[in-house]
Amino acid sequence: MKWQQLPLGSIQTNCYIVENPDRSCLVFDPGGDAKKLINLLNTRGLKPAAILLTHAHFDHIGAVDVVRETYKIPVYVHKQEEKWLGDPALNGSQFFPIIEPIKVNPADHIINDEGTLKIADFIMSVYHTPGHSPGSVSYYFEKEGVVISGDALFQGSIGRTDLAGGNHSQLLKSIHDKLLTLPEDTYVLSGHGPVTTIANEMDSNPFLNGF
Template sequence: MLKIDQLELGPIQTNCYIISDNQKNCLIFDPGEESAKIKALVKKKSLTPLAILLTHAHFDHIGAVDDIREYYSVPVYLHHLEKDWLSRPNLNGSGKYAEVPDYRIKDADVLLTDQKTLQIDSFEMDLFHTPGHSPGSVSYSFGKEGFAIVGDTIFRGSIGRTDLIEGSEKKLLQSIQESLLTLSEHMILYPGHGPETTPAQEKKSNPFLVGL
């Protein structure tokens, strides 16, 4: 059975998830900032990181990528449609805000394309390309474990913003309807910000999704 640890990192309180197995190997999802907090949790729990997986390449999800990658010597996974975003502030959004430094992160080591599944050691995931918030947004579903990491595609009672580069509300709603809402109604969805939710809860009360 997998274990999930959540850290809220950086000025926008981005959720970083550390998923670990019984052998104490782990995957790190969206290390947005504050790498010291990630390292402290990994050390406290005696975990061995195997990879960094990104739901997308907006600045608030990538700030600690290089430090964590180099410290643990692990690869970074990202959808190929955002392969240039890590190093370009105008794409990853950091160039949009004067109070935010320009984020220039090294290239991803593994680019996801049309894969439907991904296995890293004992970790088995179903991959859903869920564009709309960004063109290369990916949701990682651990179906046997009953949860999914969904980035900024959906939140409890809301959806991801679509006013950034290559955002599209039409595509986002389509992604949610065709991918996330087709999951088990009680699947736990862990978003990029805020508390977890489920497809059942969002079908019932999310004002953007009622009637889909």
């Protein structure tokens, strides 16, 4: 399995493309620039099987409908943010004047519980990691040693908690209980900024002192 980071949209949110040797792939958090993303997928001959969202803030969902319609694939989101997709007040887009309010059609699959998720030949674990937002989830590929953490954990930082449904203490608990328990050599594919590892964040992240 390979993965690629692709910053998209007005604030360069990281979209991730995870692919298997047969060229099938999953698209995580297509935040914008749909044409750029589709051109890359087509140029590389990739065959998307699904769109998975770590959460439903506007900068993670801007290209969802175009990519979904182009490839006729389903969208996954956590139940606590099911209504955020079509509500610019909840997804935050109405508060950012640099963009148009974003309304995305309902998701095809609702993530209700943690556990194993299998899509095509991809197998991952889903962890509910709220705090940045109520329905934030992280997707962990154990065999490959990769976790897609959305805006929960960054290199040297953590997600902001001053938006709707944010909770600082809950975020720290999510990071401690769900992410820092992963093997230390696990790569953390964050929603913004560079890739890091669990070990690096345990050793040097100033927001995690005391954990």
